[in-house]
Amino acid sequence: MHQLQAAVFEPGFFTSPQVHVAVTIGAVVAVVSAVTGVFTVLRGQSFAGHALGDVSAAGGSAALLLGLTPLPGFVGAGIAGAGVMDMIGVQRLRGRDLATGIVLGAAIGCSALFLYLGTTTRSTTGATQQILFGSIFTTTPGTITAVAVLGGVALASIAAIARPLLLATLSPDIAAARGAPVRLAGLLFMLALAVSVALSSLAIGAILSTALLIGPPAAALRVTKTVPGALVTACLTGVAATWLGILLAYDSFYWGAGHQPLPVSFFIVAIIFVTYQAAGLPAALAARRRAATSPAGAADRDQVAA
Amino acid sequence: MTDHTRTAAAPEILRVDRVSVSLAGRQVLDEVSFTIGGGEFTGLIGPNGAGKTTLLRVILGLQRPTSGQVEVLGRPRSPRNQPVGYVPQKVLLDPDMPMRARDVVALGLDGNRYGIRLPSRDRSEAVRAMLHAVDADRFADARVGNLSGGEQQRVLIAQALISRPRLLLLDEPLANLDLRSGQEIIALLARVAREQQIAVLLSAHEMNPLLPVMDRVVYLAGGRAASGPTEQVVTPEVLTRLYGHPVDVLHVHGRVLVVAGAADEAAAAAHEAATAGPAAGAG
Numbered sequence: 001m002h003q004l005q006a007a008v009f010e011p012g013f014f015t016s017p018q019v020h021v022a023v024t025i026g027a028v029v030a031v032v033s034a035v036t037g038v039f040t041v042l043r044g045q046s047f048a049g050h051a052l053g054d055v056s057a058a059g060g061s062a063a064l065l066l067g068l069t070p071l072p073g074f075v076g077a078g079i080a081g082a083g084v085m086d087m088i089g090v091q092r093l094r095g096r097d098l099a100t101g102i103v104l105g106a107a108i109g110c111s112a113l114f115l116y117l118g119t120t121t122r123s124t125t126g127a128t129q130q131i132l133f134g135s136i137f138t139t140t141p142g143t144i145t146a147v148a149v150l151g152g153v154a155l156a157s158i159a160a161i162a163r164p165l166l167l168a169t170l171s172p173d174i175a176a177a178r179g180a181p182v183r184l185a186g187l188l189f190m191l192a193l194a195v196s197v198a199l200s201s202l203a204i205g206a207i208l209s210t211a212l213l214i215g216p217p218a219a220a221l222r223v224t225k226t227v228p229g230a231l232v233t234a235c236l237t238g239v240a241a242t243w244l245g246i247l248l249a250y251d252s253f254y255w256g257a258g259h260q261p262l263p264v265s266f267f268i269v270a271i272i273f274v275t276y277q278a279a280g281l282p283a284a285l286a287a288r289r290r291a292a293t294s295p296a297g298a299a300d301r302d303q304v305a306a
Numbered sequence: 307m308t309d310h311t312r313t314a315a316a317p318e319i320l321r322v323d324r325v326s327v328s329l330a331g332r333q334v335l336d337e338v339s340f341t342i343g344g345g346e347f348t349g350l351i352g353p354n355g356a357g358k359t360t361l362l363r364v365i366l367g368l369q370r371p372t373s374g375q376v377e378v379l380g381r382p383r384s385p386r387n388q389p390v391g392y393v394p395q396k397v398l399l400d401p402d403m404p405m406r407a408r409d410v411v412a413l414g415l416d417g418n419r420y421g422i423r424l425p426s427r428d429r430s431e432a433v434r435a436m437l438h439a440v441d442a443d444r445f446a447d448a449r450v451g452n453l454s455g456g457e458q459q460r461v462l463i464a465q466a467l468i469s470r471p472r473l474l475l476l477d478e479p480l481a482n483l484d485l486r487s488g489q490e491i492i493a494l495l496a497r498v499a500r501e502q503q504i505a506v507l508l509s510a511h512e513m514n515p516l517l518p519v520m521d522r523v524v525y526l527a528g529g530r531a532a533s534g535p536t537e538q539v540v541t542p543e544v545l546t547r548l549y550g551h552p553v554d555v556l557h558v559h560g561r562v563l564v565v566a567g568a569a570d571e572a573a574a575a576a577h578e579a580a581t582a583g584p585a586a587g588a589g
Contacts, residue, residue, distance in 0.1 A: 042403065159422050167417030170398055170410065177366040177392040178469070179384075180418035221404055225449050230404045 010251045022136045022246050022264070025147050029203040030212065030238035032151040035158055036196035037217035037238075038230050039189060042169050047097060048085055048190070050210040051104040052197040055081035057206030058107040059198075060131045061114035065122070070131060071146060074201045078194035081107070086190045111206075134205035134265045136246070147199055154192040154199075161185040166227065203242070204265040212238060215272035219279035241271040316343025318380070319472050319505040320365065325374035327360055333529050334360045337374070340524050340533035342505040344472065347496050349516040349536075350509040352526030358509040359395070361526065362475050365507075366392055378473060391466030391474040391504075395481060399458050401451035407461045408433050408446045414465030432468065440464045440494060456487030460494070467498065474498070476508045480515060488515055495519075513540070514561045540564070 013019055040049050059077020060070035081103065088099040111131065118127045130138070158165075164185040168175040175182045200209040220233035245268030253261040320342040327335040334357045342348050350358050363369035365376050367383050376383045378390060399410075411433050416423060423429075437446045440460045445453055450461055459479055466474055476495070480488040496519035499506040510516060513523065513536075523540065524533040527548045532539050539545075540562055545553040552567025 160420050162422055163413065163417050163419055166405075167413045170403075170405075170413065171394050171396070173363075173366070173368060173394045174392055174397070174465075175417065176368050177390060178414075178418040181420075221402055225404050225406060226409060227404055 008251075009247065010254045013247065013250055016250070017141065018137050019246065019250060021139055021141050021144065023243060024144055025139060025203055026136060026242040026246055027239050028144075028147050028151045029199045030216070030242040031235050032154050032196045033200050033209075033212045034216045034220075034234035034238040035155055035231055036193055037213040037215075038220065038227070038234050039158065039162075039165055039169075040193060041214060041217045041221060042227075043165070043189075045193070046210070046214050048100055049193055049197060049213050051085070051100045051107070052078050052081050052194050053201060053206045053209040053213075054104045054107040054111070056194075056198050056201045056209070057131055058110040058114065060201060060206060061111045061118060061127065064127050064131065065114045065118045067122070069143070070135070071143060071198070071202055074198035074206070075150065075195060077107075078198040078201075079191060082190040082194035086187050129263075130205075131201075132205050132207045133263055134201070134203055134208065136203045136264055137249070139202065143202075147202070150195050151199060154195040157188045157192040161188050165189055204268055208265050208269055211269040211272050212242070215269075215276055216241065219272070219276040222276075222279040222283060237272075237275055241275060242268055244271055245269075316345050316503075316505075318342075319344050319378065320507070321377040321380075322361075322365065323375050323377070325361070325364055325371045325376065327357070327364060327369065328372045329360070335364070335371070335531075336529040338526070338529075338531040339374075340531060342473070342507060342522070344503040344505055345499055346521045347499045347506045347516075347519050348508070348522045348524060348533075349513055349520045350507055350524045350526065351513045351516075352509075352511065354511055356526040357529050358511075358526055359477055361531075362392075362477050362507070362509060365473075365475060366390060389469040389471040391463075391469065391471035393459070393462045393466050393474075393476040393479055395477040395479075397458075397462060399450045399453075401449065403449070403451050405450050406447050407442060407450055407453065407457075407464075408437060410450050410461050411436055411464045411468055414468040436464045436468045437461075439467070439498075454487070455482045456484075456490060459483065459487070459491050463491075463494065463498075467502075467504075471504065473505045473507070476506070478509055478511070480510055480512075485515075492516060492519055517560075517562065542567075 037049075040046055056074040056078045059073035059075075059080075061073070062077070063070050063073025084103065085096075085100060088096060115128045115131060161181070161184070164175060164180040164182060167178065167180050168182045168185060172182055197209050197213060200212045204212055216234040216238035217230065219237055220230045224230045224233050245264050248267040249261055249264035252267075253259055318341050322338055322340050325335055325338045326333070338361060350361065352358050360369060364371050365378075365383065367376075383390075408430075412429065415429065415432060434443075434446070437443055440463055442457065442460045442464060445457055450458060453461065463474075463476075474495075479491060483491065492515060495506050495508065498504060507524075508516070513520070517536065520536055522534060523536045524531055525539050525545065525548060527545070528550060530548055532544050532548050540555055542553060542555050545555065545564060546567065549566075554565050554567050556563040556565060
């Protein structure tokens with residue numbers, strides 16, 4: 001048993017302060033992303049979530065350029081971006097994808113500029129890696145409080161508007177006819193989404209934040225048939241993927257002769273990808289079995305899809 | 307078939323008073339007026355683009371009329387002061403939506419409230435009773451996205467009814483249903499209207515499936531409306547005035563066909579009436 005443990009957890013995993021910080025922040029970020037992500041996927045706002053990651057990147061790199069820590073930049077830019085996207089979305093639904101894409105492109109351009117200036121004038125060579133691909137191992141313990149408070153605010157906002165949000169997802173007209181606060185719910189949700197994306201930008205990077213936001217909820221939605229079930233499954237999947245990723249990244253230091261740890265974000269995202277594929281297996285197998293047993297099976301499915 | 311003595315005595319639930327709507331410079335509704343009483347089943351009939359959806363949205367308070375007003379139970383309509391049940395034409399019920407039929411119905415009970423709800427026995431009992439009332443017990447625990455069009459329509463009707471509205475509006479509920487499912491839904495709605503004394507207003511571009519149960523008709527054409535008992539409204543005189551060109555009404559094997567009066571237009575209108583049945587419409 002002890003040998004197995006030694007083989008799985010390389011020396012110092014449980015005593016390393018960096019690992020403590022990473023595991024704590026990783027869990028908070030995974031839970032906030034999972035809860036926000038379930039609603040994001042249901043509302044079809046994955047693209048907006050991804051764009052907010054890019055907007056966050058611009059904010060984070062600007063903060064580094066100014067000599068600050070990236071978190072305030074991530075959060076500030078994300079919230080500003082969410083506000084702008086909410087305004088665009090409400091006025092013209094059809095223009096939303098286009099506007100989101102243009103904002104996204106501009107944000108990446110700004111990131112490129114800020115990161116270039118940051119790395120050339122301030123010689124913080126790790127800045128690009130830190131902003132785009134995360135800094136969960138190099139985050140200071142003092143950040144934990146800020147992450148927990150921001151995560152709590154995002155979760156509380158979503159809890160407050162969960163029912164109007166779901167009703168509006170089914171049909172905005174039914175929700176409005178019932179007098180549900182559709183407008184407020186949409187705005188609060190965008191703000192919660194911005195905070196959630198900012199937090200996962202800190203953990204696994206602005207560009208990869210979409211993976212943690214969308215991946216565990218998408219996997220959960222494949223295997224559950226209620227919203228509470230999807231929320232719990234997505235949280236467990238997200239936390240498991242994050243912790244396992246942290247462990248593998250820590251262990252990878254001992255894998256090669258060069259003692260060069262591999263990026264934690266890669267492991268987290270890879271685990272999420274595999275989990276998502278695996279979550280689709282039961283349905284795919286059931287469909288194949290149906291098609292094999294009855295020749296009408298395929299026709300039935302076509303009808304359901306139509 | 308239709309009991310008009312009852313409709314005369316029914317208490318007034320909905321009053322639409324000279325409602326006009328202009329959208330992007332186009333007059334969509336022009337001084338539309340009618341009333342509906344409790345227990346009445348009213349068909350809102352008209353060709354595509356006649357303004358049916360706009361009229362329903364005005365009644366719901368989702369669209370502000372350019373002039374005129376809507377009163378529900380004698381008070382100006384506002385989403386917060388009286389519940390109006392609504393089944394829109396488009397509802398997002400795709401197979402990925404992680405909701406069972408009973409979850410969708412439960413949202414009709416308190417989907418407008420803030421905060422998270424705790425499971426309660428009263429609540430699940432109310433949902434169970436409502437699903438039973440629309441004959442949806444069988445698929446209460448199925449994912450809504452996997453249900454057939456007729457089954458989804460029952461779930462949405464249950465969701466609209468569970469808040470105990472006095473007025474139920476349905477926008478083209480028969481559009482994507484096969485003939486039999488459509489007839490079942492109509493029978494269900496007629497029973498609900500009678501038993502619970504609810505005023506039902508249902509829009510459709512084809513009136514024939516509704517003829518057996520319809521107490522009154524609101525016929526909409528070119529933004530203008532004529533309302534009353536079906537046999538008084540669906541006449542060559544009234545519809546000719548409404549359409550603004552000669553229109554004939556043919557009775558064929560218990561079905562009513564509205565055709566344009568002029569010879570060259572008659573074929574086109576007859577074709578439209580024949581293809582615009584409840585089974586038509588892109589699924």
